[in-house]
Amino acid sequence: MQAVFLNEAGGADALYAAETAQPVPASGEVLVKVAAIGINPADIAVRSDNALLGMMYGEQRPVILGWDIAGTVVACGADVTAFKAGDEVFGMVNFPGNGSAYAEYTAAPAAHLALKPPHVSHEQAAASCLAACTAYQALLDIAAVKAGDKVLVHGASGGVGHFAVQIAKACGAYVAGTSSAQNRDLVLSLGADEHIDYRSENVSERLHGFDIVLETAPGNLLSSIAVLRSGGKIVSTARFEYGADVSEQAAAKQIAIDTIKVRSQPATITALATLLASGACKPHIHQTFAFADLRAAHSALENRQVTAGKVVLNGLPESANP
Numbered sequence: 001m002q003a004v005f006l007n008e009a010g011g012a013d014a015l016y017a018a019e020t021a022q023p024v025p026a027s028g029e030v031l032v033k034v035a036a037i038g039i040n041p042a043d044i045a046v047r048s049d050n051a052l053l054g055m056m057y058g059e060q061r062p063v064i065l066g067w068d069i070a071g072t073v074v075a076c077g078a079d080v081t082a083f084k085a086g087d088e089v090f091g092m093v094n095f096p097g098n099g100s101a102y103a104e105y106t107a108a109p110a111a112h113l114a115l116k117p118p119h120v121s122h123e124q125a126a127a128s129c130l131a132a133c134t135a136y137q138a139l140l141d142i143a144a145v146k147a148g149d150k151v152l153v154h155g156a157s158g159g160v161g162h163f164a165v166q167i168a169k170a171c172g173a174y175v176a177g178t179s180s181a182q183n184r185d186l187v188l189s190l191g192a193d194e195h196i197d198y199r200s201e202n203v204s205e206r207l208h209g210f211d212i213v214l215e216t217a218p219g220n221l222l223s224s225i226a227v228l229r230s231g232g233k234i235v236s237t238a239r240f241e242y243g244a245d246v247s248e249q250a251a252a253k254q255i256a257i258d259t260i261k262v263r264s265q266p267a268t269i270t271a272l273a274t275l276l277a278s279g280a281c282k283p284h285i286h287q288t289f290a291f292a293d294l295r296a297a298h299s300a301l302e303n304r305q306v307t308a309g310k311v312v313l314n315g316l317p318e319s320a321n322p
């Protein structure tokens with residue numbers, strides 16, 4: 001089969017295509033014929049940083065990057081009862097760890113996959129993996145969002161943020177989202193109740209009494225604290241260090257500041273399949289590249305040519321089933 005390998009961290013041109021043997025699904029795994037692949041900022045970060053590469057893949061080299069897939073089950077390992085050959089599935093495979101998604105076939109733990117809703121395309125499903133899992137786990141598992149909550153999503157036009165807006169709305173929350181002005185219409189079309197242009201407005205002058213802030217972009221913790229009610233929660237997608245002023249103001253309002261570290265979890269991908277099936281969540285796909293143009297997809301994401309939503313790959317090689 002065709003796969004895209006990486007020998008050591010580097011630029012997009014460090015990625016190279018080569019033939020390799022199809023993986024054999026171990027117990028609890030299924031072999032998926034990949035139809036579409038989602039690309040995330042995490043793909044770029046791991047590709048370009050040997051320390052991150054080591055955290056994900058240990059000593060193994062070369063490696064096959066990638067975590068987000070949609071495709072068709074072609075074989076099942078022992079002890080797999082959830083799926084059978086022919087099922088269309090999607091999911092975030094082995095994150096954090098060895099995902100091996102940039103390939104014609106991937107052996108994936110069945111527990112990391114869900115059935116793809118029939119009316120959702122492979123591209124849409126592949127776009128709804130790591131970013132959507134992050135939004136879901138941040139809002140539901142950490143912040144425990146509920147109906148009536150007021151939620152501010154920073155970076156509401158981005159991969160994580162545009163899912164967060166939709167998930168929070170599906171939970172019955174009131175949602176404000178920040179982005180640049182060019183993405184205002186997109187953010188409102190996702191269901192956000194109000195939009196704030198982070199370049200021209202200060203959120204803390206406009207929003208008050210919020211329950212949850214999701215920071216998916218470099219936010220300003222002091223302004224997020226100002227936006228929240230006492231006992232509110234901040235969840236960030238980035239690790240950050242903050243000074244005594246932030247600690248003091250957060251403590252004074254009993255505000256918890258947490259960092260999400262997304263993980264492949266059966267409950268998350270199953271819940272996302274339900275949200276996609278009902279139409280409550282729909283990915284915004286900025287651009288679709290052919291599998292052969294994987295390097296160009298990395299470059300587009302890395303060089304900030306992706307102005308909103310997700311980048312996906314399709315057009316994987318057509319070879320005979322195993």
Ligand SMILES: NC(=O)c1ccc[n+]([C@@H]2O[C@H](COP(=O)([O-])OP(=O)(O)OC[C@H]3O[C@@H](n4cnc5c(N)ncnc54)[C@H](OP(=O)(O)O)[C@@H]3O)[C@@H](O)[C@H]2O)c1
Nearest residue numbers: 041134155157158159160179180183198217237260261262
């Ligand atoms: N810890 C984890 O488990 C985890 C998981 C997933 C992602 N992440 C990280 O979370 C971050 C977001 O990921 P993503 O996939 O959503 O990235 P993305 O698709 O690049 O989206 C980022 C969005 O943030 C907006 N933005 C930029 N600066 C902003 C600011 N100052 N205020 C408000 N919005 C701003 C941009 O919108 P405009 O174009 O409209 O300016 C952009 O659409 C990345 O750093 C990623 O590495 C972490």
